[in-house]
Amino acid sequence: MKQKLVLLALLVTFLEGKAQFSHQQKDSMALRNLYDMSLLQGQSYEWLDHLSNKIGGRLSGSINAERAVKYSKAQLEELGLDKVWLQPVMVPKWTRGQAEYAYVQTGENTTTVNIVALGGSIATPANGLKAEVLEVQGLEDLAEYGKEQIEGKIVFFNRPMRPDLIHTFAAYGGCVDQRYSGAAEAAKYGAAGVIVRSLSHKIDEYPHTGSMSYGELPNDERIPAAAISTKDAEYLSSMLKLDKSLKFFYRMSCQNHADVESHNVIGEITGSEYPDEIIVVGGHLDSWDLGDGAHDDGAGVVQSMEVLRLFKETGIRPKRTLRVVLFMNEENGLRGGNQYAKVAQMKGEHHIFALESDSGGFTPRGFSFDASEAQFEQVKSWKSLFEPYLVHYFAQGGSGADIGPLKDGDIVLAGLRPDSQRYFDHHHAATDTFDAVNKRELELGAATMASLVYLVDKYGFDSPINVPAELKK
Missing domain, CATH: 3.40.630.10 (Zn peptidases)
Structure with a gap:
């Protein structure tokens, strides 16, 4: 009797193994198809x-x-x-409106740079906006400078995506807040506008747009927001080290409907x-x-x-x-x-x-x-x-x-x-x-x-x- 039970158990195990192999084989074939x-x-x-x-x-x-x-x-x-x-x-x-235009001015010299309006931004004045620039590395830097140093200036958010993170979406997540909330936060300190480094590891002349929000900021307190290409962000940052009084000009005609x-x-x-x-x-x-x-x-x-x-x-x-x-x-x-x-x-x-x-x-x-x-x-x-x-x-x-x-x-x-x-x-x-x-x-x-x-x-x-x-x- 014991021998029969052992044989029966072996038979059941064999049949189960055969059925399991059949399931896996069928799934493998289905995926192949x-x-x-x-x-x-x-x-x-x-x-x-x-x-x-x-x-x-x-x-x-x-x-x-x-x-x-x-x-x-x-x-x-x-x-x-x-x-x-x-x-x-x-x-x-x-709507974006006419193509955006921007330049960096040092003394009498101007250098054109590549920008695009962020989605949801208001326009600049019809004749554009020109002001001095304050470079920061993130939203948390704004409180350090305060209204005294920010008011009337264009805030330049220049925190790059971290190159040492293998998961690039983690690098993106580490600095997307400056694009999304930068204008709303800088406006609280009296900034005239914001420009944001494009969210890309690549250094090139193509600016990257994306959504931004003014939160609960009243319409009359909203300021224009643009993304600047990574190559031009590097240029602007290097020029600011040489001349902190340089001016940045940009013109945008975007509109919310x-x-x-x-x-x-x-x-x-x-x-x-x-x-x-x-x-x-x-x-x-x-x-x-x-x-x-x-x-x-x-x-x-x-x-x-x-x-x-x-x-x-x-x-x-x-x-x-x-x-x-x-x-x-x-x-x-x-x-x-x-x-x-x-x-x-x-x-x-x-x-x-x-x-x-x-x-x-x-x-x-x-x-x-x-x-x-x-x-x-x-x-x-x-x-x-x-x-x-x-x-x-x-x-x-x-x-x-x-x-x-x-x-x-x-x-x-x-x-x-x-x-x-x-x-x-x-x-x-x-x-x-x-x-x-x-x-x-x-x-x-x-x-x-x-x-x-x-x-x-x-x-x-x-x-x-x-x-x-x-x-x-």
Whole structure:
């Protein structure tokens, strides 16, 4: 009897091992099919070509943004999804006006420098603004100088992104406050205006714009804010060491307008088994106006669209409802992300997973997850399936701005993490153009996203019985 039990146990172990191998083999083959389809018959690069070169920069509230809405909706409809619709959202409208102009004056000599208005800034006086300059390294320096030394001057925020941080988004986060809040804080001390060093490791002549806020500052106390290229920031800083009385002149004609209506673009494939469980994949349609928004975030938009196309083309019928959301107004308001989450809550929708691509179309390295320990352990169990594609980075951390409002303590949020070393060369600058995106890298990112969505759809979360034993290891 004992011998029979031992044989039975061995048989069960053998059958379980065979079943586990079968599960892993099927998943491996499914991922291979997704990568093959993206690399051999991908659509993402063609979509990005149109968004970038036929439409261009897509600032919230602009005609180009609405063209992008119409185009992406039409493309999703062509995929034959179960449902495609527009979700209305009110967005801010800001226009740059005529090209900005600036120079540094020392004595009778002037040297032209490259600047751009920060998004949301007011204009300078029609004839421009000229004043002495006070260089500081951050918001915390303002109190040290006080109103006596700041009043009537242009504050020059010159803290660079730290070059010793491998994670470039951490370097960006370390100095973005001077761009976003610099004008509001400097105005409290009577500054006439602010200029901010562009947020990039690269030393070049291209200034990088981005959002800024005056907070609760009254309209009559607001001051103009501009970004200066890194090369010109270095020049200005060196000249200030020689002549602290030099003058800086700049002229901007930007303008804030009343909010206008725009839309999130949404398409979905209804789940075959659990239609009430929703998986979201997305990026943001809007961009800044200097380039054509190819990396930020045209790449994320087309990769997200490609995820649903890959499911359709490879014949994968998702168990759960798979939804692509192309958010509007991430750059200067996050209105689209907030509106989507608000409507989802009103409808009582149950989102289990959301994945965002908003870090450029570079080579994918992996994902970051906003998840519980148990959920992250499950996600890590899939890591070996991505190793053949050199996608090794699975870490707990941030996800994406647009999907952040969905966080409810239960949903798993994730962000695609490409190699970011060149991202801030282009971020918010005139160099964010289609030619800066590599077709193969873009397609690898789309396939990587689709692969993770496939695994989440197949196994879900908090359902250990559905997870093969070898994936729990």
